[in-house]
Amino acid sequence: MILRALTLGLCLAGLTACSASQNLLARGVAVAVDDDSIVPKTSQGFPPRFAALVQDTATPALLLTVENRAQTGRMLREARVNGVDTWLSSDLTALMLEDGMLQGTRGLGSKLFAADVSEPKALILSGRRGYSDRLHSNLTGLDEISTRAYRCLVEPQGSATLALEIGTVPTRVVTEDCKSLDQSFRNTYWVSVKSGAIVQARQWAGDEVGYLMTKAAAR
């Protein structure tokens, strides 16, 4: 009851005088109710699931920047299944990348659930120009999945040499311009000339989160 009352109070405060940002409201509510879904930390300051990855120094790392939140963090690879890598952050949000291409998000505050990127991937990795389709399925605010298709033009844009944590990497730059009826975005990929893998990418994760920058990182 008090829980209800407190949250109601906070909620009403938020509704009538919402000059403070929602994040503040959400944090206030979370503090007020002592939210147990916020993960307990180990002595090193990591939740056990992430700490296990930290301990294994063979686990690959990734730098993630959420551009419009100006947030950068380091993620570690938890698993690779069916060609999809699951990258985990210390607060247990996850990014799914398929050969470096954004395939899904979990807990990031993005609606993107999963994407089918097989067509553009074939063009990008092979260095060809061409049109392709990609599919995004999003979780709506009503907990339903809605799937959208985008028509994308993949174009090689020359080369660039990147200074990454893993060293200096010569790359091919490839852009992917995608459009649907009412949305458009442009992803950029940097493909290592040597390994043929995507070592850096700037990809759109939906209206809420905007663009994500991922870079191969060293442990």
Add this chain to the structure above:
Amino acid sequence: MQGRSRKLACSMLAGAFCVTSLAEGSAQSLSTYGTPGLVEMPTARVLKDGDLAFTASAFGPNYRYSATFQVLPRLYGTFRYSQIKNITTNAFLDGDTFDRSFDVHYQIWDETDLRPAFAVGMRDFLGTGILSSEYFVATKSFGSKLEVTGGLGWGRLAGRNSFSNPFSILSDRFDTRSSGFSGTGGQLETGDWFRGPTSVFAGVQWNVSDQMTLFAEYSPDEYTRESVNTGIDVSSPLNVGLEYRFKNGVHLKGFVVGGHEVGAQLSYVINPKKPSVPGGLEQAPRTIGARNRLAIAEWNNSAAGGGRDAVEAVLQRVLAEDGLELQGFTMSGNRATVRVENTRFDNEAQAAGRTARAMAVTLPPAIEEFTVVFLERGVPLNQIVTQRSDLEELQFDYDGAWRSLARARLEDGHDQGREGELADVYPVFDTSIGPYLATSFFDPNSPIRADFGVQLKMDYRPRPGLTFAGRFRYPLVGNIDKSFRVSNSVIEPVRSNAVRYAKESELEVNSLTAEYLFRPGKNLFGRVSAGYLEGMFGGVSTEVLWYPMDSRLALGAELNYVKQRDFDMLFGFQDYDVVTGHASAYYDLGNGFLGQLDVGRYLAGDYGATFSLDREFNNGFKVGGYFTLTDVSFDDFGEGSFDKGLRFEVPLSWLTGRPSRTKVQQTIKPITRDGGARLAVANRLHGVVRDYRGKELRDSWGRYLR
């Protein structure tokens, strides 16, 4: 998603607000009555479907607090609490009047290029009639900046330059409208709707910028009744206003009514369809890796001390990370069954998905079929059967939600026993101490009253379904007991002595019960509760519910024998006792509407029925209302004429983006009296069971793989 327009709106807003739906206000301007309008006059506009708008306005002697809900795309309803200062010279309440009122508005036509939007509405159609008016109104926009509104009004909206009612050509009875207070209020004042003289009202709205709008209107409302004592001066028919819409969704309006009365208004619109964090902020689910690697996991390796018990321990730990409490585990052949209690996820399909994942990352490779049984208080509510290979295949599939649903089996689970029960599950002993808040609304002397204190809760469950529970309260501060309200009921005072209970109690045994929940058979649920069931009544309560897994319809029956408790809220009883109970039908009407009908005998011994309708958004946000008609006459019922109320429920996860089974819920009754009062027994079955039955599970399946 609305694509570009939404994107644009987002880029206009500061980054942080982009992810907040709370901030995404409607561009629709609201009047002092809290409904789409100009300054005081209504327009033919509506809010966006499902929108919930809150408005507070003040000018002269008038203070209005309104909540408007866009029930259907064309229909909105409003509840309002208003105060008019010094309307009488009566010393009672310093001459102020307090009033609760309801409006409805129906948009008959949308606007097109050639035709204006057209709507009909009624303000205060149920109350004491102080604010009553009816109207037909048309609104047309010219370009993106200008909007023109014109209409015909009756009641309050027929003052200046009124003429005889055009409906009089239908019947003479449209000529006259009664005036003054209409009895106890609360009744449909159908006798007065669209009656009496008629006036024209009109206005324009000029959108200066995306943030700012100017209003000017011609108002026929002369504030006749108020002008006698309150000193309100509305000598001019012209009202003007200026609204500024802040980026965070708050609308602030300044206005002048009648040339002299300066006022201010604050409004805020929320869209329940858009939770604050799209997609949520929960911790990511575990990825289901290659199954054969689990063969060498130490808990599956008998040479390394692994085996069923080791598997169980690992499974219990993995489930606990997601707030899922393992209570039973069996494994044989290629099948495994877990029985879990979900303490975290308000989306039950997500809980099912997480449970199945925990099994997939733990159990030996030979296990292919997973059965997840959800328990509440140890009683099985359903079971969900999934193939492990489907999870492996679909976990990253863009169409994984639909495909996994098509391949899963949702079953009743009534015959799940206690096989494989974990050794330390029973007895359950839960105790918590915390603060509580009790509220009381709409006392004219103090519209919001509250008591705040400490509460001790104790639960003891020796076996599945059987719970001994107590809730004890000690108020520390509060003012409910300072109220002067005494029961003036002419029927049995079963609820109207609330103030006396607050006054005469100190340490309070809020409830102290023995409760047994059980499954009498397939699709059936049963409950027996006995003891001090609620603050004012104690006794025995029995209930049975029929709810097939895939049914839209559920039927229930409840029978109680209860006695009224002493005002000290300890262990004694008063003389009054009653047999009360209801037959109930619950029906999912589709499109998020849930109807409920309860027919039976109420606490005061009156017979009747309660009609409820809730609009439930798939994310759990709920807005609804109910009314009860019984054989207690409107006069005997007293103020309000019959029992009615509005209720809303906001999942905490909607506010925070983090999964939680906590909800913010509140029922707002304009007035609490003794007719049509129901026993407030805990854990009525439909509420306990519904979220885990087929339709609700399917509707929430979008999160199964999240």
